[in-house]
Amino acid sequence: MNLGEPSTMKQAKDIALKISVTYVLLGILWIILSDYFSMILAHEKLSMYIYFQRYKGWLFTLVTGVVIFLLVFRRTSELIISNEKLKKKERQLQIRNQHYHSLFEQNSDAVLELSLEGNVVSVNSEAEGLLESTHEELKEVKFSEFLDEVEMKRVTEYFFQTFKGWASTFETTIHLANNNRKILRCSLVPIIVNQKVTGMFAIARDITLYRENEEMVIASEKLSVIGQLAAAVAHEIRNPLTSLKGFIQLMQISNRINHDHLDIMLSEVDRIDLISGEMLILGKQQEFDLRREKLDDILKQVLVLMEAQAHLDNVSIQYKNLAEKPLYVLGEGNQLKQVFINIIKNAVESIPENKDGNVSITLVTRGDDDVHVIVEDNGVGMEPERIGHLGEPFYSTKEKGTGLGLAVCQKIIERHKGHIQFQSEKEKGTAVEISLPIVDEQIPAASAD
Secondary structure, eight states: OOOSSSSHHHHHHHHHHHHHHHHHHHHHHHHHHHHHHHHHHHHHHHHHHHHHHHHHHHHHHHHHHHHHHHHHHHHHHHHHHOOOOOOOHHHHHHHHHHHHHHHHHSSSSEEEEEEEEEEEEOOOOOOOOOHHHHHHHHHOOOOGGGGGGHHHHHHHHHHHHHHOOOOOEEEEEOOOOGGGGEEEEEEEEEEEEETTEEEEEEEEEEEEHHHHHHHHHHHHHHHHHHHHHHHHHHHHHHHHHHHHHHHHHHHHHHHHHHHHHHHHHHHHHEEEEEEEEHHHHHOOOOOOEEEEHHHHHHHHHHHHHHHHHHHHHTEEEEEEEOOOOEEEEEEEEHHHHHHHHHHHHHHHTSHHHHHHHHEEEEEEEESSSSSEEEEEOSSOOOOOOTTTTTTTTOOOTTOOOOOOHHHHHHHHHHHHHOOEEEETTTEEEEEEEEEEEBBOOOOOOOEEE
16 A cells, blocks of 8 residues: 555555455355365265255355445444534534634724735735725735834734734834825734644724824813813912902002002912912923932921921921831922921911811831821811812812912822822811832932923
């Protein structure tokens, strides 16, 4: 038998050989046995010998026919069952092919089958529409015609990654005829047969309109925020401007300068300056030098500045440093002072005049990588629903507050990679916790924005 013969031919030869060998063996066995019995009958009775000789051929034919029938029936049954199994597998394969064909052709995304060389094997109609080319044209096309040099280099890296058996997803921009440009979200999926990558599927979706709508929404949101901010600034500045205008008109009518009015006017100008200055901090990415600052020293300097006001308001301030070693943060000292002054000032002002006020400041660590500064007071406190609005521009719980102080504090703490949290209970007081990353080693000055 040649090594190249199909397995089915080998099976057929094996079956024919078995039948032939069986027939020959039966014939030899029959000759030997029939001759043996003939000799025995010849000695006993001549008529029986003649009768046996006459019909032994028919008996041999009958026996061999039955045996051959059984052998052929057995092998034929096996072949029929095997054929039925094969037909069932073929039907399953056809169903799977139809599933694959439906997934390929009816897919709402563009699907391309690519060989290991990067050539197009097959595409669906969505791919033809997306790339504005026919199947035959795409077979001859080079993808460098759709991508610029930078994108081609980036996409090629994804191709090599997919050839290693890893699926990848990315976005890219293709350029078509008539300066038509499309943004695609692409997925590359390896085709693995017998644990080997034999090609890949490229699945693409046009997201150009989605990206344009997204940019429009972002632009619209920016305009909305700018409008809200402009309205809020105009509202806050209008009050002091109204006062200034009234006093100026009064001076024009009376033709006199009232120094009390001048003091109020200067106060209103300072208020406008404060609002505009704090708005600049909120809106502008200011650059400042980050240095290794000892937090205990900053808090002690703030306490010296705040003790006078606290004494006038009948409020006592206690400071506790519970840290086991000096704690340093990477920050800008003046801005951190501004935060602590604002927080402590709010705590002092939240305590009613008829109450013995107390403000406690605690410096502590909790086993993490942050240092925590906790400012607690026994003031009027706040309702839970107000806490969620703290830090919003122009939201204030004080009668004459601008609502920008806490917003500025939050902005500064965020730029220092920290967090600020509020806890309050009506008529019991408020606690503000500021967390900042600890710096252990000496770090040179750095710039942040």
